Amino acid sequence: MKQAFEQEELDSNVVRICGRVMNRFDKPGITILTVSTLEIIRGEKQINYPKIYFFSNDNTGVENFMRGDEVVIHAHIAAPRKYRRTGQQYVSQAVVGDSIRKRQSLYGLMMNEENAAGPLEPQTNLMYIKGPLLEARTINDKVCEITVLAEDHGHKSAVHLTSFRNEVLLIRPGTIVTVHGRIRTRVRFQEGEKPKRYQNYEIMRITQEEGGNENGAR
Numbered sequence: 001m002k003q004a005f006e007q008e009e010l011d012s013n014v015v016r017i018c019g020r021v022m023n024r025f026d027k028p029g030i031t032i033l034t035v036s037t038l039e040i041i042r043g044e045k046q047i048n049y050p051k052i053y054f055f056s057n058d059n060t061g062v063e064n065f066m067r068g069d070e071v072v073i074h075a076h077i078a079a080p081r082k083y084r085r086t087g088q089q090y091v092s093q094a095v096v097g098d099s100i101r102k103r104q105s106l107y108g109l110m111m112n113e114e115n116a117a118g119p120l121e122p123q124t125n126l127m128y129i130k131g132p133l134l135e136a137r138t139i140n141d142k143v144c145e146i147t148v149l150a151e152d153h154g155h156k157s158a159v160h161l162t163s164f165r166n167e168v169l170l171i172r173p174g175t176i177v178t179v180h181g182r183i184r185t186r187v188r189f190q191e192g193e194k195p196k197r198y199q200n201y202e203i204m205r206i207t208q209e210e211g212g213n214e215n216g217a218r
Contacts, residue, residue, distance in 0.1 A: 013150035070103035
């Protein structure tokens with residue numbers, strides 16, 4: 001456990017999800033978990049369902065967890081570039097699991113006793129990204145997007161993050177930024193079509209390393 005936290009301090013692309021497994025999908029070489037997280041945001045309950053991908057080659061132990069299990073997942077955001085049949089390039093961004101364990105009681109965490117009784121550690125949906133800002137752009141009149149070059153275990157990814165404040169557009173490319181946020185999920189319904197699920201990487205707070213202002217996401 002200590003080694004994992006020490007590694008996270010070195011990484012600049014970290015996601016921590018603590019909640020209940022709602023769905024599990026198994027495909028050749030990959031397992032996909034959907035985890036529910038309940039948080040209180042500005043006095044209101046908010047439930048999200050982040051989707052996490054586990055690759056069998058990573059030996060995370062995900063095969064030991066099923067629907068209904070309470071889990072803690074440490075992960076990172078991967079943003080590989082892909083190509084459509086037309087040849088058009090696009091980014092397919094996803095949360096990739098690095099480790100998974102059973103959600104423990106707070107007492108068990110303090111005393112290093114896995115099966116100790118007591119209230120469970122709180123549900124969390126946290127994202128930490130740090131690196132140089134590559135780009136900031138407007139999506140529409142309410143939403144902006146920034147791209148940050150972040151690193152996980154020596155691998156760099158250009159991570160795309162969403163903000164609801166246009167102050168992020170004032171940050172100069174190349175500036176080192178630190179982002180704290182969460183994985184936000186939404187469902188859109190259109191008549192005659194199946195519901196479409198969206199997963200956004202939402203900025204809650206962003207700071208600049210030198211001489212910058214601190215901005216909230218909303």
